Every structure is written in C-alpha cells, then in structure tokens.
Amino acid sequence: MDILTEVLASMRTGCPVSVRTEGRAPWGLRLPAVAGAGFHVVLYGTCWLLPLENTAHTRRPIALSPGDVIFLRDGRGHLLADDPTTHATVPQPARFAPGSPIGHLTLGGDGARTSLLCGAYHLDQGRPHPLLGQLPEVVHLETRHGRHPELTAAVQLLGAELEAPRIGSDGIVPALIDALLLYVLRAWLQDQPATAVAGWAAALRDPLVAPALAAIHQDPAAPWSVESLADRAGTSRATFARRFTTLVGEPPLAYLTRWRMTTAARLLREADLSLSAIATQTGYGSEFAFAKAFKRAHGLPPGGYRRQAQAT
Structure with missing residues (x-):
C-alpha cells in the first residue's frame, strides 16, 4: 500500500492551477494566500522568496536558483522578486490560451530574465492529514549537484515542455505537475534523519507502525482494534499503541476514524455511490451511524457535503 499516494489523493479537491511566469528585472509579485498548497519551480534565472511585510513570521528571504522547488504547505501569501528591495505588486490575471492548462x-523591465512555473494544488484544508501538518511552512528543495535525481528529472522535463511545446504537451505538463507534488514530499521525507523519533517521516518506515498504517489504508472498512493492529505489527498492545501515538500524533483508533472520514469525503466528492454503499466501504454498519460520524467530523451531513462539493 502506497500510503503517501493515498494520503495525497484523499486530500485533492481539483486539478492544480499553474502559470508560466516570465520576469525581467526589475520585477516583483505580491501573491495572496490560496486555499491549498502553493508551489514554485525556478526554470531559468534567479529570484527571491520573501514573507509579506505584514506577517508576524520572521522567516528570512530565500534566494532561489535554477532547478529550485518551493512548496508552501498552507498556501500563505508571499512575495517573489528579482531582488529583496524591489517593490512587489499584485499581478494582472494570467492569460490562458484556449484549451491550454x-x-x-x-x-518587469528589460533586465535579467527569470522564468518560473508558479501555481497551487487544491487540497482539502477542512481536515488536513497530519502528514501535511508536520511539513515545514516552506519546503525549499535544491536539485543541483545531484540531489533528488527524480525531482531534478521532473523539473527538467517540465522546463523542456514549457520552453518548446509540442504535440502532447497539454497532457504531459499537467501530469508532470501532479507528479511534482509526490516528488516534493518524497524528497522531503528522504531528507529527514533516520533517527527521527516522531512524525510521519519516521512512521512510514517504522517496523511497528508502518504495517498497521498500511492495513488501515488498504482496508478502512475492516473491524480493526488496537489488538488486531498490534498483531499486524507483531508486538504487544501497549507497546504498539504507545509507539503509534508518538509517531502519528494520535491513537490508532482515532487515526482509523480520521482515515474513514477522509475516505468517505473523497467518495462523496468523486464517486456516484449511495450513502449506504459509502457507509459499508468505510466500516459503518448503517447509514445512520455513518451520517452521524461524518457530521461530527466535517460539520455537515454527507448529503450536504456532496452538494457543496458539486457546487464548487
């Protein structure tokens, strides 16, 4: 079970929005917050990522070079500019050619050129997965000097398709942007020290917790108990529960309920299934029990959630 893919698929609520940005110094962009996660890929040239002036955060400006990838966990507002001293303005809407993704x-002016791919992934922020919450606010990945070769390859392919579009580019580019999110998270997880004692970076490779997580994700409808999950892990109930809670951030059955509700929300958004069928697929014996649990988790009954998702 590829837990990382499952987690991301469960949170996605739409296709990424992406804009090819060409700046000539001096240039500066003031980018407002978005409902999801933001990203930037530097295809050519250099620039700076800066916090908004009115932010309470003390994050320092980040110098970006060709091949650098920025992932903004919660899509917070920020600035991009050729130089930290350049005045940044809210840009005019991007132009989309008919049928182009x-x-x-x-x-900007007529100075040094910078080329970027900027955009956002639409993620469900109502009940974000703990994996997302454990990421830094800003993930900065450098792909030079042989680091993260798969991410480097994705960035190079994106750059080539955007620089010289050909037959098939309209299908290739969105697929690469989708893959980019997985490559970013994989690279960040791989960068975490093997000795980590907490967090998903450790949970996904922990010999006790990883098998239980895989079992929950593979079959959320199963009548899992702490004991049966501990059996999967090959350890005692107490040891398993303590280790799981430490790494994942919540007890095993709380996470099971979270994943069932996340799965149910995804099915309501994407599948044409009856509420009874969704209740069965998420481990509830009746539609009433499922509806009660769903409303407690999401603040809306399942039918209302589905109508709201279809309207947006």
Whole structure:
C-alpha cells in the first residue's frame, strides 16, 4: 500500500492551477494566500522568496536558483522578486490560451530574465492529514549537484515542455505537475534523519507502525482494534499503541476514524455511490451511524457535503 499516494489523493479537491511566469528585472509579485498548497519551480534565472511585510513570521528571504522547488504547505501569501528591495505588486490575471492548462504572465523591465512555473494544488484544508501538518511552512528543495535525481528529472522535463511545446504537451505538463507534488514530499521525507523519533517521516518506515498504517489504508472498512493492529505489527498492545501515538500524533483508533472520514469525503466528492454503499466501504454498519460520524467530523451531513462539493 502506497500510503503517501493515498494520503495525497484523499486530500485533492481539483486539478492544480499553474502559470508560466516570465520576469525581467526589475520585477516583483505580491501573491495572496490560496486555499491549498502553493508551489514554485525556478526554470531559468534567479529570484527571491520573501514573507509579506505584514506577517508576524520572521522567516528570512530565500534566494532561489535554477532547478529550485518551493512548496508552501498552507498556501500563505508571499512575495517573489528579482531582488529583496524591489517593490512587489499584485499581478494582472494570467492569460490562458484556449484549451491550454497553463497560464502565462509577463512582467518587469528589460533586465535579467527569470522564468518560473508558479501555481497551487487544491487540497482539502477542512481536515488536513497530519502528514501535511508536520511539513515545514516552506519546503525549499535544491536539485543541483545531484540531489533528488527524480525531482531534478521532473523539473527538467517540465522546463523542456514549457520552453518548446509540442504535440502532447497539454497532457504531459499537467501530469508532470501532479507528479511534482509526490516528488516534493518524497524528497522531503528522504531528507529527514533516520533517527527521527516522531512524525510521519519516521512512521512510514517504522517496523511497528508502518504495517498497521498500511492495513488501515488498504482496508478502512475492516473491524480493526488496537489488538488486531498490534498483531499486524507483531508486538504487544501497549507497546504498539504507545509507539503509534508518538509517531502519528494520535491513537490508532482515532487515526482509523480520521482515515474513514477522509475516505468517505473523497467518495462523496468523486464517486456516484449511495450513502449506504459509502457507509459499508468505510466500516459503518448503517447509514445512520455513518451520517452521524461524518457530521461530527466535517460539520455537515454527507448529503450536504456532496452538494457543496458539486457546487464548487
């Protein structure tokens, strides 16, 4: 069971929005917060990522070079500029050619060129998965000097398709942007020390917790108990519960309920299934019990959640 893929698929609520941005110094972009996670890929040239002036955070400006990838966990507002001293403005809407999945934005003067791919992944922020919450606010990954070869390859392919679009580019580019999110998270997880004692970076490779997580994700409808999950882990109930809670951040059965509700929300958004069928697939013996649990988790009954998702 590929837990990372499952987690991301459960949180996705739409296709990524992406814009090819071409800047000539001096240039500066003031980017507002988005409902999801933001990303930037530097395809050519250099620039700076800066916090908004009115932020309470003390994060320092980040210098970006060709091949660098930025992932903004909660899509917070920020600035991009050729230099930290350049005045940044809110850009005009990007231009989208008919049928194209990528918008285009050109700005600045007549100085040094910077080319970026900027965008956002639409993620369900109502009940974010703990994995997302344990990421830093800003993930900065450098792909130079042989680091993260798969991410490097994805960035190079994106750059080539955007620089010289050909037959099939309209299908290839969105697929690469989708894959980019997995590559970013994989690279970040791989960068975490093997001696980590807490967090998902450790949980996904822990010999006691990982088998139980895989079992929950593979079959959320099963009547799992702490004892049966501990059996999967090959350890005692107390040892398993303590280890799971330490790494995942909540007890095993609380996580099981979270995953069932996350799975149910995804089915309501994407599948044409009856509420009874969704209740069965998420481990509830009746539609009433499922509806009660879903409303407690999401603040809406399942039918209302589905109508709201279809309207947006």
